Amino acid sequence: MKISLIHFLSTDKLRLPGLLFQPDEKQTRKAVIYLHGCGSSSVFYSPKINKLAAAITHLGMAFFPFNNRGAHYVKTLNRITRKNNVEMVVKELYGTSYEKIKECIFDIDGAVSFLRFKGFNTFHLIGESTGANKIVVYDYYSKNSPFASYTLISPGDDTGLYFEKLGKTLFLKIIEQSKSMIQDGHGLDFVPNSIGLDYPFSYQSCYDVLNPNGDYNIFPFNDALNDLKLGTKALFKEFRKISRPTHVVLGSNDEYCYDKADSCMNLLKKNVDYNEKFYFELIDGADHGFEHHEQKLVQTVSRWISQS
Template identity: 25%
Template sequence: MASVSFVHDWTKDGLRLQGVHWKEVRRKTCVLFIHGTSGNIIENYFAHVLGEHLVKHGYGFFYGHTRGYNHLNDILTKDGNHRRIGARYETFSECMYDIDLWVRKVRELGYDSIIVMGHSLGANKAIHYLAHEDVSAIAGLILASPPDLVGLSKRYDGNRDDMIYEAQLNVKNHEPMKILSHLHDGWLEMSSQAYLERCLDECEADNLPVLRNPDNFGALATISRPIFAFMGDVNEVNIHTPSEDLALMQAKATRCPTFEYAVVEEANHNYEGNEHEVAQLVVDWINQKFAIN
């Protein structure tokens, strides 16, 4: 059984977030996990299994909550107040503060090498961070179920044009936190600002534009670390087939020294029932790519 501990610390913009550390002292490499929309460690069995596997094979694991954990939360601020965020109100660009906090914390815990792993929305956040921060300790990037956020909004938000109009009007009227009249993707209540930051063409979160397929994938094309990406083939976030989407991402990662990908058969978006299989895929890639015995 791995040694697991909770960590609390402050982002540079004054929010107290919580992380969970699966401790490893034999080696100096740690996987930093960035969760997806409304994620949290309590409900993420996939991440728990992954942490156990990584420690068993000599790697640390750190699950870093972002300000978008849960549908709705009230996060303590340094001035003693609380800020209401969660997936409903999250501003995508602020993920830089959250990931920066956990990168610094993982280094403070004694790890020399960090592999950033983003799941779902966390994959877009990880790409955004690596495209803007050149942290020498970050050795690689893992993308689990990486989505084309804008493409998916075009495919599944039947009222998308109305939602964009309503969101832009609310922001113009100084009501960025006003909840839209329609659900995003049929299930998620979102504020006006959050929707525009996530679903508008060429927004900062639009860094895997598989549906639009421009010549250059912007942020992804700047990343010069090895990348491993994977998806399931059941209820996934793919635009075409999972293998076609992953192959397109591979082709657009033009500075990446190696981009490998896999499709996990009979696995869904959260890898329920396939947790051990996926954890072993991650361990095998790290062992192979970084030549650690």
């Protein structure tokens, strides 16, 4: 397969890097885009990317994993603007610590625009961990999704996990504190480390992740399993409305599923309107990252895409 290092612009003009894998034999007009998770994630550090690339290019399709604005904890990105017909570069801080999940729309649309410019016209979208949440957010807000199918790998319940980690009192306190800091113009300030969050979070990102009524709370497993009633938003509201054929893959030992991966999968099955659009698969023995089960994951994902 042929591999190219790519830089492209999101639709709000952030320069993002990616890898374009293409089959050797023939020109293809089909492409699969991949969205990574949060935290220290990056498509450039994951051995899984090469395995997915080999399988997808074997199908005669291109594979385009890219680092979205949520890659790394903190990362300086260049925003490209024009002033008096001269290109200007403005450096801005992004990464998991600053990202708001709805901004994924700019990144995904930018990737599609780049691939269209390259001659591609059929698209599939894979998202892993937070990337799975981003797919549902994208589909919910997109008036006409350009994708033929979605693959959601290890969809996550960050809101519910932080509720369990922090306890109800501290959880609600941080939400209100973050909201207040944003209103006072300090949304980019960092939440104190003493709070005990897993990552260094700005108040704006903290509020985005913890708010049970927000866009990030796509897979509220903890809330549904334990009837927590954390917010007023209908549970699985966005997932229920997904518009494209969707493949959901969970590991039976996913450490972020409260030791109840099968129950989490059943919740997803119960919260879809048209079961024929969905294919749900629980991979026995696999954890959240599918360590030592990568080949099984790659096989099931590539099979789904080939049939979509």
